[in-house]
Amino acid sequence: MKKGIFTILMLSIATTFSAQTCDELKLENQQLKDKLQQYGITLNSNTTVNSFSNDIKINFIKCIGDKKQQTVTVFFNFTNDTLPNQSLTLMNNFFDGRNALYAGALDEIGNGYQPLKAKFGPNDGFFSTTPLSTGNTPVLASITFANILPDVKKLSAVNFFVKSQNLLGGDNKIEGLVEIKNINIDWK
Structure with a gap:
């Protein structure tokens, strides 16, 4: 008991x-x-980023949709852990030696969207160049896509191109495709 x-x-x-x-x-x-x-940070646990370089990290931050303007802006940043004296250029097209490739976004059913504008560090526009310090100092960037209706809840992929090179010259120029996948849109 x-x-x-x-x-x-x-x-x-x-x-x-x-x-x-x-x-x-x-x-x-x-x-x-x-x-x-x-x-303004949204939780996108399934979002993945495929970078053009192992030395330069790209981190997805958030994706905000503007219902009134019917635009979607994807925010991300760059950090450089190892390469000294780097500058980055955000590009909306790229020629790989055989094909011209263009930046864009795809929704879940395959509709494609062209970039409207870009912001890269303190600069506006594609093909703007921004210095990238060595260390854990991020450079914020964003790409805005137009004509996306609020019933689109997710982007399957966003593609754009980046070129990195040494500000002082040298052979360590790297360029290539960046792909961010499975992005939930936070409509405002």
Whole structure:
């Protein structure tokens, strides 16, 4: 009998403690979600980025849709861990030696969208060049696509081209395709 009462008492205490811990975690989780939303960051856990270089990292930040303008802007940044004295150029087309390739976006059913504008660091427009420091100093960039209706909830892929080269000259010029996949659109 004493064992039964003791067991019930212990379970009661454990349940109360567990409920408090669960409530505290829910509150903390909500506070973190609110903070992310305050900074305009959306959770895109399935979003992947394929970079043109192992030395230059590209991080997806968010994707915001403007219902009124029917535009979608994809935000991302670049960091350079290893290459000194680099400059980056964001390009909307690229010739690979055989084909002319163009930047664009695809939705989930295969509709294609052309870029309307780009912002790269302090500069506006494609083919603008921005210095990229060595270290963990990010350069913010964005590409805006036009004529996307608010019923499009996700972009399957966004493609654009980047060229990196040493500001002081030299042979370490790298250029190629960047692809960001599975992007949820946060319509405003």
